[in-house]
Amino acid sequence: MREILILGRGGQGAQTAGQLLAKAFFAEGCYVQSYATYGGARRGTPVSAVIRIDEKPIRLRCDISKADAILCFDASLLDQRLLDRTGPDSLVVVNTARSVKDFQHQGNHRIFTIDGMKVSEENGMGRLINSALLGALSSVLNAPTMEGMSRTIVAAAPNRKQENLNAFQAGYRLMREAA
Numbered sequence: 001m002r003e004i005l006i007l008g009r010g011g012q013g014a015q016t017a018g019q020l021l022a023k024a025f026f027a028e029g030c031y032v033q034s035y036a037t038y039g040g041a042r043r044g045t046p047v048s049a050v051i052r053i054d055e056k057p058i059r060l061r062c063d064i065s066k067a068d069a070i071l072c073f074d075a076s077l078l079d080q081r082l083l084d085r086t087g088p089d090s091l092v093v094v095n096t097a098r099s100v101k102d103f104q105h106q107g108n109h110r111i112f113t114i115d116g117m118k119v120s121e122e123n124g125m126g127r128l129i130n131s132a133l134l135g136a137l138s139s140v141l142n143a144p145t146m147e148g149m150s151r152t153i154v155a156a157a158p159n160r161k162q163e164n165l166n167a168f169q170a171g172y173r174l175m176r177e178a179a
Contacts, residue, residue, distance in 0.1 A: 001054040002141075003064045005085065008073030011043040013130030017071065018049025020134060024144040024152040025053045033058045046077060053143075069093070071137045073116075073129065083109060093136050093175075095129060100178075112140050112175060119170050124163035131164040135171025146172055 004021070008014025015036050022034035033052040038045070052058050066087045072078050075096040086092065092109050095116040096102075103111045114136040116129035125131065131153055138149045150165055157164040 001052055001058065001060075002068045002143075003066070004051040004053070004069045004071070004137075004141075005064055005067045005082075006049040006051070006071045006073070007077045007082065008047055009043075009077070010038070010045050010047050012073045013128060014047055014071075014073045015049055017073075017130040017134050018051055020130070020149075020152055020156055021049075021137070021144070022051050023156070024138075024149045025051075027152060028144050028148045030055065031057050033060070066090070069137065069141055071133055073133065078103070091140050093133065093140060095133055112136065112178060114171055114174055116171065119174065120167050123167040123170055124160065125167045128167075131167040132171035135168040135173075136175045138168075139172040139175035 006014050006018045018034060018036060022032045026032045030053045035050050037048045050064055065085060067085050067090055069091040070086060072094045075094050078094055086109055090109060092111045094111060094113050096113050097115045098113060100111055100113050116132045117127065119132035120126060120129045134149060138144060138146065150168060153164050153168050154161050
């Protein structure tokens with residue numbers, strides 16, 4: 001079973017990213033468990049999405065204690081308390097303009113950085129970063145497939161379908177190049 005945490009601040013799209021990721025895994029035939037937690041239920045407060053993926057039904061009904069992957073929409077949320085919820089093989093994707101070297105003090109985690117804002121702006125999405133970040137996460141996880149996640153993003157996008165797809169693919173490619 002894979003366990004993934006997505007953290008962000010209200011209004012950044014972390015909840016939407018969690019829903020899209022869960023839909024893509026489900027469409028590929030996986031069993032999925034997905035739920036969200038909200039802070040003060042207002043813009044800017046910390047929010048998270050929890051996703052479990054497995055090839056068999058998921059019976060576990062508790063919070064994630066050791067995530068296989070974390071997608072962090074806001075680098076200010078990446079603290080030791082969060083990293084304590086990962087193992088040595090966990091993947092951490094952080095939305096930041098800073099380099100991976102700036103996060104080496106965080107321990108032995110496999111940290112990847114992506115400037116989601118830049119990728120989104122370059123692809124006509126403005127400040128909407130979730131498609132770019134989903135591309136980065138899908139790339140480092142090597143799942144769901146690029147094709148499956150692309151179909152999910154296009155189907156779910158209320159408008160700017162091509163721009164969302166382009167941002168996703170650009171984030172995916174950037175992580176492939178960084179690896």
